[in-house]
Each structure stands twice: as structure tokens, then as C-alpha cells.
Amino acid sequence: MTHSTRDSIYDAIASIRLIDPHTHINPHNPASSTLADLLGYHYYTELAHSAGMPKNQIEEPGISPRELVHRLVKNLGPLENTAQYRWLVEICRMFFGFEGHRIDESNWEDLFDRSESIMASADWPQSVLDQSNVEAVFLTNEFDDPLSGFDTDTYIPCLRTDDLVFHLAKTSVRDRLAVASGIELSDDLGTLRQSLHQRFEHFVANGARACAISLPPNFCPLPVSDGRASSALSHVLQNGELADASHKAALARRVFWTLAELCDEFELPFDLMIGVNRGVYPGGVYQGQDLYDSRVSLTQYRELFNAFPNVKFPISVLASVTNQELVSHAWIFPNVITNGHWWYSNTPSFITRDAQARLEAVPQTKQIGYYSDAYKLEFVWPKFDMYRRCLSGILHDHFVVQCGWSEEAAIELGRRILRDNVDEIFPKPNRTLLEDTIHLDAPDAEEIADAPATLADIAGIGATASLAAGAIGMVEVDAEPADDDVDSFATIEETSVDSGNEETIAMSTAELDSADLDFDRAVSGTPEPAATDSEATASELTSPIDDETDDTIDIEEVNNDLEIDPVPTLDEVESLGVADVELADDATEAKNLDAESIESMVNDESLDLGDMTSESEPETEPDNTSGESNMDYPGNIETVDLSDLNEPTDEPSIQFLRNEKSFAPDEESLRLKPDPLTGELTFPTSDEDNSLDDDDMLLHDDDLEVQSDLVTEASSLDLEIDDDPIIELTGDEDDDDLVIDFLDPENEKDA
Secondary structure, eight states: OHHHHHHHHHHHHHTSOEEESOOOOOTTSOSOSSHHHHHTSHHHHHHHHHTTOOHHHHSOTTOOHHHHHHHHHTTOGGGTTSHHHHHHHHHHHHHHOOOOSOOOTTTHHHHHHHHHHHHTSTTHHHHHHHHTTEEEEEOOBOTTOOOOSSOTTTEEOOEEOHHHHHOTTSHHHHHHHHHHHSOOOOSSHHHHHHHHHHHHHHHHHTTOOOEEEEEOTTOOOOOOOHHHHHHHHHHHHHHGGGSOHHHHHHHHHHHHHHHHHHHHHHTOOEEEEEOEETTSOTTSOTTOSOEEOTTOOGGGGHHHHHHOTTSOEEEEESSGGGHHHHHHHHHHOTTEEEEOOOGGGOSHHHHHHHHHHHHHHSOGGGEEOOOOOOSSGGGHHHHHHHHHHHHHHHIIIIIIIITOOOHHHHHHHHHIIIIIHHHHHSOOOOOTTTTSOOOOOOOOHHHHHHSEEOHHHHHHHHHHHHHHHHHHHHSOSSSOOOHHHHHHTTOEEEEEOSSSSEEEEEEOHHHHHHTTSOHHHHHHTOOOOOOOTTOOOTTEEEEEOOTTSOOOEEHHHHHHHOOOOSSOOHHHHHHTTOOSOOOOOOSSSOOOOOHHHHHHTOOSSOOOOOOTTOOSOOSSOOOOOSSOOOOOOGGGOOOEEGGGGGSOOSSOOOOOSSOOSEEOOOHHHHHOEEOTTTOOEEOOOOHHHHTOOGGGGSOOSSOEEEEOSSOSSOSEEEEEETTEEEEEEEOOSSOOEEEEEESOGGGTTTO
16 A cells, blocks of 8 residues: 555656756757767766776777777776666666666677667657656756757756856956957946846847856855956956956956846846865866865855845755755745755755755745756656655655645645746746737827827837837847737836826836837947946836826827937937926916016015114104004014915915914114124124223223123122232112222232
């Protein structure tokens, strides 16, 4: 009973048609031609070399495929216990009719000849895919791959960026980037971003579904400032591979961070394969020199995971010892995804342990069960079959037996991590206007001219023009449009914004992806200029809306007055003869003012403020015929009734913040004058006060009269120094004058 349930689970998940999310297959030569292509896989060469086979027997220049197979077969004996040897035997059984359990000197030649004959078939690659029940495989494409000559639905492009990040100091890499992107790198940091952006456009246009990179254990992705990145780029361009290591590292981090930004912009997952320590064994065979490094920690990537919450990061770790940390990060970070079982952890015991740990702790929607990492199509089936057997055991033993799941629920979980998640995490890209053709069924020009249009309609016209421009510059005209492209033209979303009475008219998703393609640039074929943070996209038009006015506009008037252009040139702007800044009255009714109307508004009767410079009291009292009480103020200033000022009027008026009934300036305020040097309001001093000389500042023993408001009543006051009286102040209760007498002239100085 138990055995049959396990087998039925295996049979069910083995029937799932797969998409392999990571391989190194060459789409122009995806399958093998001889057994040498299979035995030349680095797993066999490095294991044979490890078991004692000399490197020069494996990598001898000019060695024939048959001779290489003969040499390797003689050294396969020590490998018979390994998972890799089992892959080889299963390939030969599955595809070449081999019935043995061991490949040795007794049978290898017959196997070589039979397999070579079978692989010579023209449809061999597709036959391998069908027998393996594989729908498509992801590739590993260099950044300058033209991505032409193969079916991108079967062989899905993936942008591999190792050279861009770690080898930009090499002249050959920079030359490849310049040729591929059409942009020569310079000290201007913008050229670097433009060239990378162009590569993303190229890959997405050709069906790429991911960006990927292999990272050393000591790499720590952090943002690099523009200034630091600019100096690093300049130094690397000048010195190439001899550039200082600190500049190379800074430039590598800047390029990596830019790639993450572009993944965010183009909605591509960013595959991170973390922990390879390259060249540990320089004497090893090709691809047999690298190892994992336990010193790697995913904590080094915390800044990246936090900075790009919308970018999905499928993470592969090189060894099982890092799996628990990967599980923990996928447990917490929504954008961290467990991805396959890579390289040194790609054996049944490590797969079983690591896969069960992930299934017990990580949400099932965040796990990519497996990828083959194959270099030839024949290896996809045996590698996936190894994983399926491990997975079926986990599903049966843990979920069905221990957790009490039904067989159907366990199979559904297997389908989720083997196929469904691949479809959801790596969806087909939105290639609107980059690959598919757009046919615009434009109405007749006369129909457009006769119809009034709202602001939303005008926004749609501008967007359509921009979309058409992108189509002219980027795609063939005869291709059929995708359904979602046609539907996208009818989608216009209006969103109110907080500041002011404004309405943002935003285009649909397809329009947003391409509205920044300038019409003139697309028609003329000129390269795209560098984007800046301050540039507005043509996909977003912001217009002030008056709710009380009609927003319909005569389209014929618009066409006569100006030509709609999403990005007008400087010459076009100047030709309109419109000032950069126009001051407009916000009144509901426009006012056409001329000299006559202005003169009519002048009040001939001047306001009588009285003699404001006089210090004397007014000779006449203000007229009080209104019945309101008036206070007396200098200069015969008339009291103003503020209640009249709040009456509606067409003329500009003062709006009071408080509810005063009247106001009038006080006597002290009228005396305030600004200081000519500081502008501070101060009370003026009299000429008498300003005429004092130094001698006047001294106190004498003569009587000195001082005016004071501080003393209201005093008869006498004595001041003493060292118990000796030196001064006497005398005065009356009713007299404001105090007399100061120095009793001893000798003490005057001390006083």
C-alpha cells in the first residue's frame, strides 16, 4: 500500500510537462552530436581527474570525440557510485536503447556508433524535448547575444550579466557593449546607464524572462553615489585592467545596482546564484576549479532585498550549508524565492534534506523546485527525474503519512513547485510595441475635426501618436497585434491628486511601457537621449481642471493653433512666441483693462490724514455725525468702520483675520521710522539728544535735575560708599523733580 502510493505520486508529477528555468544550452546547437558531448560535461571530467586521470589526457588539443570517450570510459570505474554516473546510464537507456548498467570498454564503441546515428537526425533536439516531457528551457545569454535564429518560446532568453558587473575593465567587454548597444562608454555616467538600458530593451523585445548573475562569496551589493561611481568609471576607462581594485569594486557595485533598477523597471526577476569561489584549484580541468565558500552570508544582500521590494529574487546557493539561511530569508522577505539545488548540493541526499526544509517552512508559492543547469538537452530528463524521485518521497513520507494529506493534495503541491511557480514567477514579458505590431484603426480626419473632445480624449490622442511612433521605430508593421495590445488603447484612467484641483490622466500599462518613445526620434531613427529624474513621461499628462467650467475643447481649434507634439523641441517652443511665465488673473471673469477703465477707478477725493508731523493737538474735533463714538487721535485721523470692508465688491479688498469693528493708528506707532541702515523700526531722537558731547555725559557736583517716572514719592535718599555718604536725593511727593547732590567732590569719580 505504502509503496504503491509513493509510486502513484511519482507517476503523477512525472507526467507534468516542464519548463526548465535555468540551463546553459546553446539554442543553435541544443542537443548532443556524439557521446563526447555527454562525457565532456564538467561533472565527468572533474570527477575523472579527481580519481586520477591526468588533465592533459582530457584537454589535449585536437583530440577526436571517439578518442576522448575511449579515454574517459577507461576512467569511469571509480565514478559508478555517483549520482552523475547514474545520469549518464539513464540517458543511454532513455534515448539510445542501452540495456546495461555499466558503460565500459566492452560496450562503449557499439554505444558510441548507435548514439551518433540517432543524434544525426534533423529533429533530434525536438525529439529529446518531447521524450523528456519538456516544453521549454531557459537559456544563459551573454549581454551581446543578438537573440536571433531560434524560437524564443522554446528557448527562452535570459540576460546573463557577469561580464558587465565584474569585467567591465576589460577592453574586449567594453567594445562588445559599445557594438551591441550603439553607445560608447565615456566619463559621463549616463552613457553607462543608457547602454545597460538598451540591452534590457533588446532582451525584453526578444522574449527574455529573467536577468541572472553568479556572485562570489565576498560580494556585498550596496548603492554607490553618482560622484563615486563617476570617478570609478573614469579611472577604469583610463586604466583598464590595471585600474585600482577599489575603483573596480565601486564600479561593479554601481553596475549591479543599476541592473536591479532595470529589473524593477522592466519587471524581470533577478536570478542570484550566490557563493562561487572561482579558481580555488587552478590545476583543475575546465569548470572543475571552483568551490563553494561557507563564509558567504545572505545578510550581505539585505540592502538589496529592502531597496527593491517589487523585484523577485530567485536565490540559488552553492552548498547545502547555506540552505537554512536561504529558507530564513525566504521566510521573511516577500521577494526572496528559493531556487533549485545547485552544483555541489545537487545530489539526492542534499536535495531531500534541503527540499523538505523548504517545504516545511517557506510558502509553497515562493519555491522553484528544480532546474537542470544542463549544457545539453539530454541531461534535462535524468536530472529532473532525480529530483522527482526525491520530491515524491517527501510528499509521501511527510505530507501524506505524517501530516495526513490526501494523495491528490500532495500531487497538487508537487505541481505547484515543479511548474505553476515557474509560470507565475517568470511570466511572459509584456512586449507591447517592442515585438508585436500595432495596427491603429484611426478615424477619418474630418470626423475628428468635427467632434468636440474632453481633456481625456486629447490625452488619448497624444498617447496614440506616441505609441504609433514607437511602433514605427521598433517593430515590423505587418505583424498582427496581440489582443491585450488592442484592448489597451481604450484604457484611460483618471486619478485625482492631492495638491490643488488637478486631474492626472494616466495611460494603460502597455502605453506606460512605451509612451516615452519620442515621435520625432522614432521616425528619424536618432538614438534615445539619456533620461533624467526631472523629465516627465509622455504617459502622464497633468492638467488643471475647473469643475465649474465645461472641459470640452474644439479639436479643430487646437489643430489650427498648435501641432500636438509630446516632446517639442526648443525651436518649436520659441516659434510659438509665448513667454515662459504667464501671469493670469484667477477671477472667473476676464478683465480687459485699458487706460480709460483704470482712470475711472481712481478716487479723486483724497483721504484726509491731517498733519501727521505735528506734535500739537488738533484744533477741531473729528466729525461725529454717524452716532458712533470716536476716540481722540492726533492729526484728526478718522475712525474706519471695518464692517463695510467685508461687503462683496469687484475691487481688491483687505481681508481681516480678526473681527475688529474699527482700527486707528496710535500715537506711538506714528512716530516709528525705519533705520536707514538696518530697516529696523525705531523712535526718532531729538536734535537736543544727539548734541551731547563727552563732557555732558559726566555727572557734576552741581545740581542736576532728572526726570523720572520710576519714583513717584520720595523725600530723600542717601547713597554711601564704605559707610561714607556721597550723594543725596531730595524731592517732594508732588514733585517729579529729584535733586542729586554730591556731598564730597572727591567721591564724585567713585560714584
